[in-house]
Amino acid sequence: MTKYIAHINPLNAEKIGCQPHGTAEFTENGDQLHIKVEMFDTPKNIEHWEHFHGFPDGKVAQAATMAQDVNHDGFVDLPETEPVSGTTMVPLDADPAKMNIPNNTYPVADSNGYYEYEIDVPLTELQENFKKAFGSTDLQLDKRVVYVHGVPESIKLPDTVKGCVMDYDTHTTLPIAAGKIEKED
Ligand SMILES: [Cu+2]
Numbered sequence: 001m002t003k004y005i006a007h008i009n010p011l012n013a014e015k016i017g018c019q020p021h022g023t024a025e026f027t028e029n030g031d032q033l034h035i036k037v038e039m040f041d042t043p044k045n046i047e048h049w050e051h052f053h054g055f056p057d058g059k060v061a062q063a064a065t066m067a068q069d070v071n072h073d074g075f076v077d078l079p080e081t082e083p084v085s086g087t088t089m090v091p092l093d094a095d096p097a098k099m100n101i102p103n104n105t106y107p108v109a110d111s112n113g114y115y116e117y118e119i120d121v122p123l124t125e126l127q128e129n130f131k132k133a134f135g136s137t138d139l140q141l142d143k144r145v146v147y148v149h150g151v152p153e154s155i156k157l158p159d160t161v162k163g164c165v166m167d168y169d170t171h172t173t174l175p176i177a178a179g180k181i182e183k184e185d
Pocket residue numbers: 049050051052053088147148149
């Protein structure tokens with residue numbers, strides 16, 4: 001059994017008016033990857049896209065900070081995370097092994113901004129699809145970063161805030177929290 005954990009810290013908190021934080025745990029056990037995410041103080045009553053991001057070449061990803069706001073619009077948007085965090089890799093949705101990023105099966109925060117997400121993923125299927133996308137079956141979890149996204153429509157985002165994923169609204173893709181995944185002893 002191999003266990004990994006990410007301590008997830010707020011990003012863009014000043015603009016979104018809350019401090020999303022929590023943990024993500026990944027446990028590899030035979031052909032099963034158990035994933036558990038618990039988040040507090042996220043924007044309430046909306047769906048939150050969540051993934052791990054990383055570099056296909058194995059470079060160690062780091063969680064973005066406000067230092068990544070290179071266009072100085074006050075927001076770290078998804079494209080601005082890429083130099084330090086890499087690309088969107090695996091969705092923490094209803095079926096992570098399918099690696100289908102844009103969908104509506106991500107967790108929804110309750111009226112307190114809390115959610116818990118827990119799932120068992122067939123590792124072989126995930127690794128096969130991971131290889132198709134990134135050229136290797138090795139997930140290299142300890143080189144990845146967990147991202148949580150999503151702010152309500154009521155938050156006004158400047159035109160300089162960009163998404164990445166097809167034509168999804170930037171409210172869906174704006175990062176609100178991130179944490180580097182570390183291997184546990
Ligand atoms: Cu993401």
